[in-house]
Amino acid sequence: MTEFTERQKEIIETAIKLIDEGGIQNVTMKQIASRLGITEPAIYRHFASKADILLSMLEQFKFRSKGHLAKARSANVSNLQKVETIFLEHSGQFAERPHMTAVVFSEEAFQDDPRLAEIIFSVMNAAHEGMAEIITAAQQMREIRGDIPAEHLAITILGTLRLLVKRWRLSKFGFDLRQESQAVWQSLKTLITSPLN
Amino acid sequence: MTEFTERQKEIIETAIKLIDEGGIQNVTMKQIASRLGITEPAIYRHFASKADILLSMLEQFKFRSKGHLAKARSANVSNLQKVETIFLEHSGQFAERPHMTAVVFSEEAFQDDPRLAEIIFSVMNAAHEGMAEIITAAQQMREIRGDIPAEHLAITILGTLRLLVKRWRLSKFGFDLRQESQAVWQSLKTLITSPLN
Amino acid sequence: MTEFTERQKEIIETAIKLIDEGGIQNVTMKQIASRLGITEPAIYRHFASKADILLSMLEQFKFRSKGHLAKARSANVSNLQKVETIFLEHSGQFAERPHMTAVVFSEEAFQDDPRLAEIIFSVMNAAHEGMAEIITAAQQMREIRGDIPAEHLAITILGTLRLLVKRWRLSKFGFDLRQESQAVWQSLKTLITSPLN
Amino acid sequence: MTEFTERQKEIIETAIKLIDEGGIQNVTMKQIASRLGITEPAIYRHFASKADILLSMLEQFKFRSKGHLAKARSANVSNLQKVETIFLEHSGQFAERPHMTAVVFSEEAFQDDPRLAEIIFSVMNAAHEGMAEIITAAQQMREIRGDIPAEHLAITILGTLRLLVKRWRLSKFGFDLRQESQAVWQSLKTLITSPLN
DNA sequence: AATGAATGAGGTTTCATTCAT
DNA sequence: AATGAATGAAACCTCATTCAT
Numbered sequence: 030m031t032e033f034t035e036r037q038k039e040i041i042e043t044a045i046k047l048i049d050e051g052g053i054q055n056v057t058m059k060q061i062a063s064r065l066g067i068t069e070p071a072i073y074r075h076f077a078s079k080a081d082i083l084l085s086m087l088e089q090f091k092f093r094s095k096g097h098l099a100k101a102r103s104a105n106v107s108n109l110q111k112v113e114t115i116f117l118e119h120s121g122q123f124a125e126r127p128h129m130t131a132v133v134f135s136e137e138a139f140q141d142d143p144r145l146a147e148i149i150f151s152v153m154n155a156a157h158e159g160m161a162e163i164i165t166a167a168q169q170m171r172e173i174r175g176d177i178p179a180e181h182l183a184i185t186i187l188g189t190l191r192l193l194v195k196r197w198r199l200s201k202f203g204f205d206l207r208q209e210s211q212a213v214w215q216s217l218k219t220l221i222t223s224p225l226n
Numbered sequence: 227m228t229e230f231t232e233r234q235k236e237i238i239e240t241a242i243k244l245i246d247e248g249g250i251q252n253v254t255m256k257q258i259a260s261r262l263g264i265t266e267p268a269i270y271r272h273f274a275s276k277a278d279i280l281l282s283m284l285e286q287f288k289f290r291s292k293g294h295l296a297k298a299r300s301a302n303v304s305n306l307q308k309v310e311t312i313f314l315e316h317s318g319q320f321a322e323r324p325h326m327t328a329v330v331f332s333e334e335a336f337q338d339d340p341r342l343a344e345i346i347f348s349v350m351n352a353a354h355e356g357m358a359e360i361i362t363a364a365q366q367m368r369e370i371r372g373d374i375p376a377e378h379l380a381i382t383i384l385g386t387l388r389l390l391v392k393r394w395r396l397s398k399f400g401f402d403l404r405q406e407s408q409a410v411w412q413s414l415k416t417l418i419t420s421p422l423n
Numbered sequence: 424m425t426e427f428t429e430r431q432k433e434i435i436e437t438a439i440k441l442i443d444e445g446g447i448q449n450v451t452m453k454q455i456a457s458r459l460g461i462t463e464p465a466i467y468r469h470f471a472s473k474a475d476i477l478l479s480m481l482e483q484f485k486f487r488s489k490g491h492l493a494k495a496r497s498a499n500v501s502n503l504q505k506v507e508t509i510f511l512e513h514s515g516q517f518a519e520r521p522h523m524t525a526v527v528f529s530e531e532a533f534q535d536d537p538r539l540a541e542i543i544f545s546v547m548n549a550a551h552e553g554m555a556e557i558i559t560a561a562q563q564m565r566e567i568r569g570d571i572p573a574e575h576l577a578i579t580i581l582g583t584l585r586l587l588v589k590r591w592r593l594s595k596f597g598f599d600l601r602q603e604s605q606a607v608w609q610s611l612k613t614l615i616t617s618p619l620n
Numbered sequence: 621m622t623e624f625t626e627r628q629k630e631i632i633e634t635a636i637k638l639i640d641e642g643g644i645q646n647v648t649m650k651q652i653a654s655r656l657g658i659t660e661p662a663i664y665r666h667f668a669s670k671a672d673i674l675l676s677m678l679e680q681f682k683f684r685s686k687g688h689l690a691k692a693r694s695a696n697v698s699n700l701q702k703v704e705t706i707f708l709e710h711s712g713q714f715a716e717r718p719h720m721t722a723v724v725f726s727e728e729a730f731q732d733d734p735r736l737a738e739i740i741f742s743v744m745n746a747a748h749e750g751m752a753e754i755i756t757a758a759q760q761m762r763e764i765r766g767d768i769p770a771e772h773l774a775i776t777i778l779g780t781l782r783l784l785v786k787r788w789r790l791s792k793f794g795f796d797l798r799q800e801s802q803a804v805w806q807s808l809k810t811l812i813t814s815p816l817n
Numbered sequence: 818a819a820t821g822a823a824t825g826a827g828g829t830t831t832c833a834t835t836c837a838t
Numbered sequence: 839a840a841t842g843a844a845t846g847a848a849a850c851c852t853c854a855t856t857c858a859t
Binding site for chain 1: 846
Binding site: 445446447448449525528529530531532534535543544547551570571572575576578579581582583584585586587590593606607610611613614615617 | 642643644645646722725726727728729730731732741744748767768769772773775776778779780781782783784787790803804807808810811812814
């Protein structure tokens, strides 16, 4: 939605990297400035405040997440495949930008600022609701087993994804996330499709 | 393991509450002191540093987690029931001490201190390995379906638990965690036990 | 004296308004620029420095004050009427440009810059001396009572004017300054003309 | 009313001196600290914020002003003498603490902060109303001429006092304020007592 | 076991100003 | 005549910690 200037993108990117390296506490105006080779006040030409930087960062993340979800939903494939797409594209997004995992799991640190907390909340909710909806449809089409509430399956699938990414991060990106996601997805698929009854 | 004095327990408890209320950034010596009605230097009579407080907090958490795991494993019940016990007791532990959920999800904030990060890592690992081990045994006893790697099932079960607790927290403890855990567990059980083939 | 370009006049006017709204501390290059819809560096095309803006503002004020004083003195009327003219024209000047009252009462804020302080000092002195001179003449002509030093009467008259304007300002311009000045002047006139002895 | 510790008194005193020397803009935490030979953070042990320092300063001033007014009013003397007492004690207060004049005339700079502005406003109002009340009583007792509204006389007397003090300050305390106040008061007394009619 | 006073390091932000364009 | 990007200095304030008592 919002357009960012080159410098703004650089600043956001730097903030993400800093979170990755040392958590939210590591994101200081001084650090951002020194990484970009400018002084602290210079940052204020591009963002009104530090909170604005984080806000923009999360909004960008929200925007992308929404995009992935919308794309998956509108695809002309079976509902089961939509679930697969969401699962794999989501993990693919992280595989591409490993730093970003730090942001997602720093959620708790954003609970401080209501505006930031709201974004986190809405992203999680959108993912959950979107997923539950597709699963419900899949169950009606008998693509996914119907003996388990869609809500529960949504939690299970997203929870699995999250923990997988978290473990990848804790291992310091020590395995191939894409490959592992594929394997885990096969297991999830087996779980949720049999028995079809 | 380690014994704590009354004051130390109070301090740790206060730190947990502060994390709950405003994240790690909310945990300052000033806040802790004012909550306990003492001055900041007084805290140093009980802990050598702030890091030590957090360390003790996490060690306590680790100690309890280990206890639950060990208890579940040594119980004289089926392996499937052991998994159930771990799942339900874990969520029960959170239901009893809602503040604690904040600590678990603040993991990321501990990553900059190697000692703290290590504890987080080992708790998560122990849970994962313990779970995988029990699942493997269950699969051999044909209590849990064998067509899916135990590793994946462990991630799915623990991931589901984590996300459920996270959602409980985000909802500001707006639903009955114990009840919901029971329901979700029934779904998980259905998923992992059928088809037995 | 000095001629100002249109932009310069706008800048000075804006500075006055800003002082009115939030005191001297509110006068920043950023504020001035944003009010005029230009950028900060643009201001430097019109004034060499911020101090120069304030200096021009005060010089303009000094110029006008001098004008009023000179006009009153050269008028072909009684000395008492000259005093009246100064009193009423001065308050009329404020009634017309209420913002300006803020500048007069921010005098103190100008004391750290010697150039600014000098202007304030000379304006006040000119008013005082001019007033005292006219009063002395009036006393010689027996238009104003002679039992009180002209110096003291000057302080009383100017002090009354100042406090009246100050009260008008504190009341947020809540009464009609012109009308009130007329009334107060009648009282002052009564005070200084009787007994003539 | 409020009791201050020794350090708090020192800090307030330092702030007053700093205002005296370079206006409100000169009052910085760094300046205060360096004058007291301590570091900036140390100040925060004694006052929660810079605004609190100024607030305390003004409250102290308000407290003293109220005291002088109350004392004058309750004295067992004629109303005219009460007016005299207020006039002379007020100027005496300044003569004793010349720095304080800077604070009074920096009023405008306090308009920024509503809490500070409120104090200034209430001090001025109390002085005005107290004065007007006493003058009214004096007029009823025929101690002060009755042909002029008490309100106007109050403005004239207080305005004279203010301008006198202001001139003393602008002259860099170049004359004896007490002596001059005495002289000016004699003039004022002559003005407001004759003719008694 | 606790306090009062203080500190060094560092946080975010604002300010007047400069410079290349 | 004006802008976009930047800067050095300085503002207020917070943090974990220390030390004498």
